[in-house]
Amino acid sequence: MSTARLRATERGDRLRLEGQVDFTTARSLWREGTALLSGDGGVTIDLAGVTRADSAGVALLIHWTRQQRDLGGRIEFANIPDQMLALARVSGVDTVLPLADD
Numbered sequence: 717m718s719t720a721r722l723r724a725t726e727r728g729d730r731l732r733l734e735g736q737v738d739f740t741t742a743r744s745l746w747r748e749g750t751a752l753l754s755g756d757g758g759v760t761i762d763l764a765g766v767t768r769a770d771s772a773g774v775a776l777l778i779h780w781t782r783q784q785r786d787l788g789g790r791i792e793f794a795n796i797p798d799q800m801l802a803l804a805r806v807s808g809v810d811t812v813l814p815l816a817d818d
Contacts, residue, residue: 719735719736720733720734720744721733721734721745721748722748722752722761729759729760730759730760731752731759731760731761732761732765733762733765733766734766734767735766736766736767736768736769737766737768737770737776738769738770738772738773739770742772742773742775742776745776746776749776749779749780749783750783753780753784753787753789753791754787754789755783755786755787755788756789757790758789758790758792759784759789759790760791760793760794761777762794763793763794763795763796763797763800764794766800768799769797769799771803774800774804774807774809777800778812778813781812781813781814792814792815793813793814793815793816794815
């Protein structure tokens with residue numbers, strides 16, 4: 717069974733996504749994101765710890781982008797794995813993912 721988690725870091729404006737982000741973990745990550753994303757200001761989600769991802773992972777990032785925007789906040793994704801970027805490009809949704817400069 718694959719595992720993944722979204723956790724807060726010592727920086728209040730940064731979260732870290734770790735593990736396999738796929739169809740088996742997307743539902744629990746969806747709930748974790750709903751609990752952690754408040755719309756207050758901006759947040760960066762660091763994906764350096766993602767070991768594997770599929771289209772459900774890309775859909776999850778799009779959902780979090782929409783959720784944060786609807787709550788009045790900003791979101792950026794840092795260190796998106798090449799695999800996720802390739803899936804987003806093939807799907808034509810890469811332009812809706814706000815990428816961090818770092």
